[in-house]
Amino acid sequence: MNDKALKLLHVILPVLVGLIGLFLLLTEPSSLYRLRNNLFDQYQRSSPRVYEAAPVRIIDIDEASLERFGQWPWPRSRLAQIVDALQAAGAAAIGFDVVFAESDRTSPLPMADLWQVDALMRERLRALPDHDQTFAQSLARAPTVxxxxxxxxHRSGQLALETPENQLIRPYRYINSGASPAPWLSRFEFAVAALPLLQRAAHGNGALSFLPDNDGIVRRVPLALNLSGEPVSTLAAELLRVGQNTRNIYFRTDEHAGISEIRIGDLTIPTDAHGEFWVHYTQPVPARYIPAWKVLTGDAPAEELSGALTLIGTSAQGLLDLRFSALGRIIPGVExxxxxxxxxxxxHFLVRPSWALGLEAVILLAAVALVSLLALRCRALLAASASALILAGILGGGWLAFRTYGLLFNTVTPALSVVLAFIAGSLIHAFVSEREQRWLKTAFARYVSPNRVTYLINHRESMALGGSKRECSFVFTDLEGFTGLMxxxxPTVAVQFLNGYLDEMIAIAFRYEGTLDRIVGDAVAIMFSAPLPQADHRHRALACAMEMDDFACRYEKHLRAKGIAWGKTRIGIHTGDVVVGNFGGKTMFDYRALGDPVSTASRLEGANKYLGTNLCLSAAALPNSGKDSSHAAPICDIRPIGRLLLKGKTQSLQVYEPIAAFRATGYAPLADYCAAYALMVDSATDEATDSDRGTADNMTPYPASTTALAHEPQETHASHEASHDSPALQAFRQLAERFPDDPLVALHFNRLQHGACGALIVLDAK
Structure with a gap:
């Protein structure tokens, strides 16, 4: 992804998340609807409405009342007694949370049919008051609903309302301010109403139906409903109307926004668009209940009933009028x-104002834009902290609006949109940061070894100045004759060839997880076991050097075929204890190894030009020696060169030559060479004889192949002339005649011819 696309993504992200959030806010899927309602429930549970004494009482047909006066249904003559008692106490209105759809079966005549009495008894029973008539008379005398x-x-047993006019008596009148409220009210098609006799007697007639949400919780109470296209009043609205002795109910309706308020008498109730208002529940308050048996026995306190809106209902569990409240409780429907x-x-109203959706949309878009900007441009901790504050502000603002002003705002969708914006922005920021880190790592790796870069990323503490002692292996290379080539x-052509050469040499080192110590012109220094320790660093160093040698020889051959006088590459390999770390100052420092093994490896590289070899390997760097724990099979044949006494040194160093497979055809067989070398060591007369013998004894484990066979020396004229020569000289003379291109055979044959003995080679130059 290019920079232009990333910049475009910075613009698209907040717009896209904002549009998604806005779509969810406007459509409000069922899952978000439930989350929003659950949030409102939590508001109520944290801050339920504090009960204020109000002239509202429940005449409760509770378990105790059923025990005293018998099971339900009670005779309507007994209900008439309750109505009369409440009227006498001065109740402002009396509402029944009961549907009287059928005649009272305990009236005299139905009982006569049940008992199958004779005609005389039937006439006597007919003369007794009918319970429904008695109840209707009480309803007519009192302000009842x-x-x-x-x-x-429609369900079996229900009365289908063909037209509301001939089935349901409406003692109220609706007056509209604006459009008709009916389309905005919840619609129903069928009803079960009270007996016409009772409807005509009562002063009010209200719907008992609640509109619980999908989870069964009743959160809102309607003041009007739609029955077959016409508004009908509810029980609560009718009690308010009858209690104020008024007939009219006023609607304020907007054609596009729905119902905004309903006015009944002197009371104005703000509602939602559907004529409902939110119930703010209190904790259980026993004071609002008066048992029905107390009203029947005259024990009910008259002062609590005078001027009160009374509701006759039941809390008895067997009558199944129980509902779920927003407080998580099961309460009687009448409550x-x-x-x-x-x-x-x-x-006391909980209001979700008509402008709430617009405010929520503005907050959502602003928060999404801000959080997206923070997530895309700021550090993760700062972006997360700021986003958390914004999220807390949205949720806290919703809670404060509820707690202080009774306002209900949907903070769920804006909050989820903020989270979505943060996640999306953080992912893009992480992608961009990772992309930049990859770029920096790639760019940095062009100056510093990739393993060093990785180590710095994973071990930031390693950036401190200082070093530690560690055993490392070093590979030094140098290009012969490059100065003359320049x-x-x-120059541009020479540099092009040099860059191609160095690129592959360094790539080889990196394949073996070597650390580039330095590049000096055409020379390369590689170290192993730093910064991360490598148990098999000797094996890695030798394998790396062998592959470098193979490439360098092929590269030289390729360029010489083009007429370019490209020189051969000399390689030195040594192992020893060094101090590895960061050296320099606070402004800038360099990661490298310090110690004699570093300069020794460089000197071994230079020794190749005197020995005639391409690779020079110290005994300390032999694989599977010292602390090397790789135990890998030798990767090539290794033969001893001798003991080198480097200039400026007082201790000689046993060195070896690794034999590349492509050189084996021009070299003496390993067994023949080792046999001649052993004779040379045995013939030593200098003070280092014991060391030479030790070297000869320890050189045999290193051949990688056992196919090299010793050859019987052939009798020649030269050998007869040199019959007085030492066995070592004779052996090397024979090898030199057979393998004139073997550099070590030529070296030792020349040394022995000039009177040298043993394997000690003193270098007077670097």
Missing amino acids: LGFALERT IHAQALEQILTG ENTE
Whole structure:
């Protein structure tokens, strides 16, 4: 992904997340709808409504009342007694949370049919008061409200309302300010109403139906519903109307925004677009309940009933009028009506204003834009902290609005949008950062070894000045005759060849996880076992040197075929204890190894030009020696060169030549060479004889192949002339005649001819 695409993504991301959040806010899928309602429930559980004394009481047909006066249903004559008692106590309105859809079967005539009495007894029973008539008379004398049930679909046993006019008595009148409210009200098609006799007697007739959410919790109470296209009042609205002795109910409706408020008498109730308002529940308050048996026995306190809106319902579990509240409790359905009335009378409303959606959209878009910008441009900790503060501000603002002003704002969708913006922005930021890190790592690796870069990333503490002692292996290379090549070749051409050469040499080192110590012109220094320790560093160093030698020889051959006088590459390999670390100052420092093994490896590289070899390997760098734990099979044949006494040194160093496979055809067989070398060591007369013998004894484990066979020396004229020569000289003379291109055979034959003995080679130059 190029920079232009990334810049475009910085613009697209907040726009895309904002549009997604806005779409979810406007459409509000069921899952988000549930989350929003659950958040509102948590608000209520954290801060339930504080109960204020209000003239609302529940006449509870509870378990104790059923025990005293028998099971339900009670005779309607007994309900008439309750109505009369409440009227006498001065109740402002009496509502029944019960549907009286059928005649009272305990009336005299139905009982006569049940008992199958004779005609005389039937006439006597007919003369007795009918319970429904008695109840209707009580309903007519008192300010009473009956209830009816609404259903969306018809069920067996229900009364299908062909037209609302001939089935349901409406003692109220709706007055609209604006468009008709009916399309905005929840629609029902069927109803079960009270007996016409009772409807005509009562002063009010209200729907009992609640509209719980999908989780069964009743959060809102409607004040009006739609029955077959016409508005009908609910029990709570009818109690308010009858209690104020008014007939009219006013709607304020907007054609596009729906219902905004409903006015009943002197009371104005803010509602949502569907004519519902949110119930703010209290914790259980025993004071709002009066047992029905106390009303029947005259024990109910008159002062609590005077001027009160009374609801007759049941809390008995067997009557199954139980509902779930937002506080997580199961409460009687009649209490929901009572709590709704309490809120209206005390002016305590939970309001989700019509402008709430617009404000939520603005907050969502602003928060998403800000969080996206932070996530894309700032460090992770700063972006996360700022996003958390924004998230807390949104959620805390919603809670504060509820707690202080009773306002309900949907903070769920904006909060989720903020989280989505942060995650998306962080992922893109991480992708860009990782891309930049990869670029920096790649670029840095062109100046510093990749393994060193990786080590620095994973071990930041290693950036401190200082070093530690460690055993490392070193490979030094140098290009023969490059200075002359620069003098006789166009510099740009020579540099091009050099870059191709160095590129592959360094790539080989990196394949073996070597660390580039330095490049000095055409020379390369590689170290192993730093910065990370490598148990098999000797094996790695030798394998790396062998592959470098193979490439260098092929590269030299390739360029010479083009007429370029490219020199051969000399390589030195040595192992020893050094101090590895960062050296320099606070402004700038260099990671390298310090110690005699470093200069020794460089000197071994230079020794190749005197020995005639390409590779010079010290005994300390032999694989599977010292602390090397690789135990890998030898990668090539290795033969002893001798003991070198480097200039400026007082101790000689046993060195070897690794034999590349492509050189084996021009070299003496390993067994023949080792046999001649052993004779040379045995013939030593200098003071280092014991060391030479030790070297001869220890050289045999290193051949990688056992196929090299000793050859019987052939009798020649030269050998007869040199019959007085030492056995070592004779052996090397024979090898020199057979293998004139073997550099070590030529070296030792020349040394022995000039009177040298033993394997000690003193170098007077570097």
